[in-house]
Amino acid sequence: MKEIPFDPNDRETLTRLQQMPIFGAMDEERLPKVLGMAMLRRYEKDETIITEGDTDQAVYFLIMGRCSVSIEGVNVNAISEIGDVFGEMGIIDQKPRSATVRAEKPVLCLVLDSEFIERLEGVDKLAAEALFYRIFSEMLAARIRDANARILYLEEKLEECSMDNF
Amino acid sequence: MREVPFDPANDDIMERLKSVPAFDSLPESHIREAMRAASIRRYEAGETIIQEGEFDNQVFFLIFGQLKITVQDTEVGQLKRLGDVFGEMGIIDGSPRSATITTEKTSLVISLDDTAIGSLGETSKIFTQAVMYRVFAEVLAVRLRGANQKITEMQTELNELKE
Numbered sequence: 255m256k257e258i259p260f261d262p263n264d265r266e267t268l269t270r271l272q273q274m275p276i277f278g279a280m281d282e283e284r285l286p287k288v289l290g291m292a293m294l295r296r297y298e299k300d301e302t303i304i305t306e307g308d309t310d311q312a313v314y315f316l317i318m319g320r321c322s323v324s325i326e327g328v329n330v331n332a333i334s335e336i337g338d339v340f341g342e343m344g345i346i347d348q349k350p351r352s353a354t355v356r357a358e359k360p361v362l363c364l365v366l367d368s369e370f371i372e373r374l375e376g377v378d379k380l381a382a383e384a385l386f387y388r389i390f391s392e393m394l395a396a397r398i399r400d401a402n403a404r405i406l407y408l409e410e411k412l413e414e415c416s417m418d419n420f
Numbered sequence: 421m422r423e424v425p426f427d428p429a430n431d432d433i434m435e436r437l438k439s440v441p442a443f444d445s446l447p448e449s450h451i452r453e454a455m456r457a458a459s460i461r462r463y464e465a466g467e468t469i470i471q472e473g474e475f476d477n478q479v480f481f482l483i484f485g486q487l488k489i490t491v492q493d494t495e496v497g498q499l500k501r502l503g504d505v506f507g508e509m510g511i512i513d514g515s516p517r518s519a520t521i522t523t524e525k526t527s528l529v530i531s532l533d534d535t536a537i538g539s540l541g542e543t544s545k546i547f548t549q550a551v552m553y554r555v556f557a558e559v560l561a562v563r564l565r566g567a568n569q570k571i572t573e574m575q576t577e578l579n580e581l582k583e
Contacts, residue, residue: 330568
């Protein structure tokens with residue numbers, strides 16, 4: 255993994271970030287304040303980004319690449335869309351990492367530590383909270399729907415299997 | 421159902437709100453500001469609060485009482501803890517109601533209307549949204565952890581059956 259501070263003069267990355275719902279929705283004055291606290295990280299294929307059980311609290315925004323999400327070695331999801339957020343649950347409820355996230359190919363992501371919102375002040379802080387928690391909620395709602403669909407599918411499969419075993 | 425606007429001078433309600441896990445880290449002034457678009461509803465036993473399949477843009481916080489969640493007439497859960505949140509999915513993604521919520525006992529809830537939030541001034545709106553979305557994210561994170569855990573268990577069981 256290689257990490258460099260985000261350079262606000264890096265127009266190419268900035269343009270990509272502004273295509274993401276979260277940074278695209280942020281007003282021009284607030285964006286540099288938030289991005290000034292961000293780091294860019296590049297992971298090679300098969301590197302682990304988040305380890306289940308760890309207690310680090312950074313949130314990640316995918317710029318490029320694809321990651322797998324697994325719990326106890328079982329693959330539960332993938333992260334592949336530009337702007338996909340992961341690791342936000344640590345910020346939300348400060349619990350240990352519930353899953354392992356691994357790079358399936360080279361991955362570029364933007365990283366913010368959990369304290370970044372606390373370092374903002376006044377209306378900037380509230381506006382960042384409103385925006386980030388809204389995006390987190392949307393991401394979580396979409397993942398819950400995926401998870402529920404997967405649960406239904408697994409229920410059917412389990413039923414088929416138990417029928418076969420008779 | 422009887423509905424009254426949220427009265428920030430009502431100390432009893434404020435005390436209860438302050439002990440809601442999602443609100444307990446917030447200064448009272450923030451809670452008051454965030455609740456400007458809120459109203460309080462009292463339901464008798466057997467009333468329907470949310471109807472499966474309908475579209476509306478309200479989110480609710482339970483103050484007291486007991487609620488039953490049903491999907492296609494099958495009970496899937498209950499809500500009875502102070503601060504339990506329900507109806508948030510409609511605000512988050514504009515989807516139709518995925519379940520029906522009815523009261524099992526007399527219940528008091530706070531309702532927040534997304535349209536009313538939109539009509540607040542810019543600063544109040546940001547206040548309310550900051551609080552509301554933070555609560556949503558917390559509730560949804562708990563649910564997602566639960567769902568992922570269930571997937572892991574089921575997948576493991578399935579793998580064992582296939583061996």
